[in-house]
Structure formats: C-alpha cells, structure tokens
Amino acid sequence: MERYRDIHKLMPSVRLKINRVGVKGVRKQLVRECNGKLEVLNVKINAYIDIPATLKGAHISRNLEAINEIIEESIKGKIHNLEDFCVELAKKLLEKHEYASNSEVTLAAEYPVNKKTPVTGFSTQQMYKIHVGAFVWKEDNEIKVRKQIGVEIEGLTVCPCAQELVKSHIREALLNMNLREDLVNTIIEIIPIASHLQRGKALLIVHVWEHEKVDFKDLIEIGESSFSSPIYDLLKRPDERQLILNAHRNPKFAEDVVRTMLKNFLEKYGGKLSDDTLLIAQQESYESVHGHNVYAERILTLRELKEEVNG
Numbered sequence: 001m002e003r004y005r006d007i008h009k010l011m012p013s014v015r016l017k018i019n020r021v022g023v024k025g026v027r028k029q030l031v032r033e034c035n036g037k038l039e040v041l042n043v044k045i046n047a048y049i050d051i052p053a054t055l056k057g058a059h060i061s062r063n064l065e066a067i068n069e070i071i072e073e074s075i076k077g078k079i080h081n082l083e084d085f086c087v088e089l090a091k092k093l094l095e096k097h098e099y100a101s102n103s104e105v106t107l108a109a110e111y112p113v114n115k116k117t118p119v120t121g122f123s124t125q126q127m128y129k130i131h132v133g134a135f136v137w138k139e140d141n142e143i144k145v146r147k148q149i150g151v152e153i154e155g156l157t158v159c160p161c162a163q164e165l166v167k168s169h170i171r172e173a174l175l176n177m178n179l180r181e182d183l184v185n186t187i188i189e190i191i192p193i194a195s196h197l198q199r200g201k202a203l204l205i206v207h208v209w210e211h212e213k214v215d216f217k218d219l220i221e222i223g224e225s226s227f228s229s230p231i232y233d234l235l236k237r238p239d240e241r242q243l244i245l246n247a248h249r250n251p252k253f254a255e256d257v258v259r260t261m262l263k264n265f266l267e268k269y270g271g272k273l274s275d276d277t278l279l280i281a282q283q284e285s286y287e288s289v290h291g292h293n294v295y296a297e298r299i300l301t302l303r304e305l306k307e308e309v310n311g
Contacts, residue, residue, distance in 0.1 A: 008057040015053040020104065022048035022093075023063045030085065030109075031075055041082075043109040049093050049100035062096040082107055083147045086134035087210060091143065094136060102137035106148070113220065117232055117239040118246075124234035128153060130216055131205060147212070150205030150280070151219040155227030156197055156243070157285055160251035163195035192248035198294075200254065200285040202226065204261050206269075207278035218268055226260035228252045254296040257283040262298060266305055275303035 026045040031038055047063045070079070070089045079085050086105040093103040109130045114123055133148035167188060174184045202223045206214050224230045229247035232239065252260070258281045265279065278301055285294040300308075 008059055009055065011054060012056045017053045018051050020048040021051050021058040021060075022046070023060060023067075026064070026067060028067065028071060030071065030082070032080060032082065032085075041109045041111065043082075043107050045089075046104075046106045047089060047093060048104045049097045050102050051097075052099060052101075055099055058097060058100075063093060066092040066096055082109065082130065082132045082216075083134065083149055086132055087136070087145055087147060090134040090136040090145070094138070094143070102135070104133065104135050106131065106133035111216070113217075115230075115232060117235060119238040119242045120236045122234055122236060122239070124232050126233060128220055131203075132216070135207075145210035146207055147210060148205060148207050149214045149216055149219065150203065151216050151223060153202045153204070153220055153223035153227075154231055155200060155202065155224055155257075156229045156231050156247050157200050157254065157257065158197050158228045158247050158251040159195045160253060160256075162289075163193050163248070163251050166195060167193045192245050195248060195251060196289045197228075197247065198285045198288050199231065200227065200257065200283055202257055202261060202284075203280070203282040204265070205280040206265075206273075207280075208273055212273055212277075214269065214273070219265075222264040222268060223261055226252075226257050226264060254283040254285045254294045258296045258298050262300075262305055263309065266302075266309060270302065270306060273302055275301065275306070277302040279305065 024046045026047070028043055028045060030041050030043050032041065045067060047067060049058060049063075051058050066089055070085060070092055073079055073088065074085055079088060086107055090103040090105045093105070094100055097103070111128050111130050112125050113128060115126050116122070117124060129152035131148065131150035131152070135146045135148070137144050170193065171184055171188060174187065175181065204219050204223050206219070208214060228250045229243050232243070235243065261281045262279060278299070280297075280299050282297045283295070287293055
C-alpha cells in the first residue's frame with residue numbers, strides 16, 4: 001500500500017494560529033419534523049475549526065464527513081430543529097479535529113410561511129431567511145455551547161419626516177380655504193397623510209446558551225410587527241388599500257424599526273433568557289426618493305436592554 005506524508009501535520013513556515021479554517025457554502029437538503037409533519041429545507045452550511053500555530057493545515061475532508069454524519073442523524077429523527085443540527089455538527093467537528101480548541105457552524109435557509117391577506121383573507125406564501133448557528137469551545141475540560149437563532153424579514157416603512165412636511169402643507173392649504181382650525185385638525189387626524197414609502201429588510205439575531213430556546217417564528221412575528229406594515233406577495237385591491245392606509249398611520253424611521261424589534265423581543269423573552277443573551281437588531285431601508293439606502297443597528301445584551309428600557 002502506497003504511503004503518503006501528511007503535509008497537514010508539518011510545522012508551518014509562519015507560526016501563527018488561524019481562527020477559522022473549514023468549508024463555506026456547502027449546499028445540502030435537510031429533513032426535520034415540525035408539528036408531526038416532515039419539512040424539507042435547502043440549506044447552505046459553513047463549518048469551521050481553529051488550528052494552532054504548530055499545524056500547517058486542517059483536514060478539511062473531516063468537515064464534510066461531519067456534515068454528512070449529522071445529516072444522517074437528522075434523517076433518523078434524532079435532531080428536531082436547525083439550531084440543534086448546528087450544535088451537534090459543531091461538537092462533531094471538535095471530535096474529528098483533536099487539535100482544535102473551538103468550532104463554529106452557521107446555516108442559512110429559506111423558510112416558507114403561509115399568511116392571510118388583511119381584508120380578503122386570501123392565502124399567500126411568504127419566504128423568510130433563517131440564520132442559525134453554534135459556537136462550541138473547550139474550557140476547563142468542559143465543552144461550552146452558544147447558539148445563534150436569527151431571521152431576515154422584509155416589510156414596509158413610511159417616512160415620518162416627509163409625512164410631516166406634507167401635513168404642514170395640507171394644514172396651510174385648508175386654513176387658507178377659511179376652514180375652522182378644529183375642522184382642519186379633524187381632517188388631518190382622520191385622513192392618512194402622504195409620504196414616501198420604502199421596502200426594508202430587518203435582521204434580528206439572538207445568541208443564547210445551549211439549553212435555552214428561541215423560536216424563529218416568534219422572531220419573524222417580532223420583526224414583521226415592527227415595520228409600518230408587513231408586506232405580502234399576493235394583494236387584492238381591498239388588501240392593498242388597507243395596507244397603504246395602515247402603513248401611513250404608522251410612519252417609522254429605520255431607527256424606529258430597530259428600537260421596536262428590541263422592545264418587542266424584551267416583552268416576549270425578557271423573563272425567559274439569561275441576561276447575557278446577545279441581541280443584534282438591524283434595519284436597512286431601500287430608499288425610494290434617494291439614491292442610497294438608510295441603515296440602523298443596535299448590538300447589546302439582554303441585561304443592557306432591560307436597564308435602558310426600565311430607566
């Protein structure tokens with residue numbers, strides 16, 4: 001049998017530790033059980049380990065072996081959600097790479113949710129991007145695990161600033177028609193005032209310990225309810241009219257969406273998770289009257305969020 005020298009185990013010419021070595025963008029199909037039904041999801045997986053300064057390279061094929069082995073376990077029903085899939089894969093990576101001190105797995109998938117349109121009640125399917133992951137490391141002869149659960153949500157925002165400008169113009173025009181000021185105020189209160197709209201993308205990511213649970217469907221609801229209005233792939237005319245009216249009655253900056261997501265998350269999970277839970281909330285608005293986008297972001301712990309909201 002022909003023998004080969006293992007180049008990976010040689011001393012590198014430049015002795016520096018590498019934080020992430022592995023495979024990126026591995027496309028696979030996962031099967032998971034949800035409410036008694038099997039769901040098939042197309043996913044993209046990144047799987048990394050670290051290597052010490054004394055090792056020239058990592059055995060990358062072991063990452064693919066680990067992915068295939070954990071997929072087999074999920075098919076047998078041993079793994080029921082995507083974040084646990086990532087946790088088991090990250091642990092398997094440390095088993096296969098004895099020289100590694102930590103591992104990281106991230107997974108992205110598109111998840112369909114059936115929704116009803118607001119007026120006509122038509123059923124429409126909406127797609128959401130899910131981002132889950134696991135970070136596993138060795139500490140004092142123990143294995144520590146942090147999980148990531150996140151979602152991307154698209155929604156509609158109405159600019160409060162532009163709406164205020166239009167409102168001032170309408171108020172002045174009505175007063176110039178010699179209408180009473182109380183009547184003008186009533187008209188402006190009842191009739192939604194025009195503004196420019198933009199579709200935006202929100203990202204809400206939560207980092208928790210292995211034993212803690214966060215449902216990504218809750219995150220979808222939290223994110224979607226933080227916009228001026230949710231959006232729908234299918235809208236009949238009564239639905240579209242109601243959506244526009246609702247959105248203009250609820251104008252929001254990108255900053256407002258981020259703050260509302262965090263407040264809504266606190267109300268839902270504030271008493272269920274550790275105070276060191278890490279939250280990442282982002283919002284990017286695709287501007288309709290500018291050639292650029294608007295972006296807002298906040299990163300903080302649940303403890304910091306509680307302190308700020310409470311005082």
